[in-house]
Amino acid sequence: KAGISKTFTTSNELIPGQAIMMNLVDGPFKTLRGGWIFTALDEQACKVELKLEFEFSSKMIEMAFGKIFNELTSNMVNAFTKRAKQVYECYEY
Template sequence: MTVIQRSAIVPFEAERMYALVNDVAGYPAFLPWCRQATVLEAGEDTLSASMELHKGPLHYTLTTRNDMTPGESIRMTLVDGPFKHLNGFWQFKPLGETGCDVSLQLEFEFQNRMVAMALGKTFDHIANTLVDSFCERAFQLYGAG
């Protein structure tokens, strides 16, 4: 199983970063590998969403259930996709008036060796750059903080 952990300190409130990550339908606007994102079901503290992920000739659909603590965290669990196991945890920790610490932990294992060979490098790249992508988007939307 692969485990990836990334974090960044940004000059934005935790609630703003949480809202950005939680806006799944907005992903195609700034994540070049996300062709489409659809919210399938949304509640006060849960969300199910499906994304079409593309990188070159490769594409696949990933569906997760997200359990949320508004403004603080989002826990993602695999519903459907090319994985045997996929869990993710976003956390947004306020740092007083200086911003917040955004962290992501992803644990995943592909369904089989063939899928791992086809999608492994692509998904590793996506997972390793996800926090940076959201930070860049925050600067585009919110300015310098």
């Protein structure tokens, strides 16, 4: 927010009907892995979770970006939910 920025790149793998997994390719992390997990609840519903494990490459980067990254993940979940509502609102179950 204070004029500094970082980017990161992940490799993503779709496991149809189960998950979208991601692993760090490049960025300010020592480790970053996880993904979107889809758990069937019944024929017409599923639970969606974003699970991430991460460690920044240094304490200084963690201090600068830790809170921002947590906000980013929250924004990702909100964006996913909003898009799912747009896509599936026309379906009646």
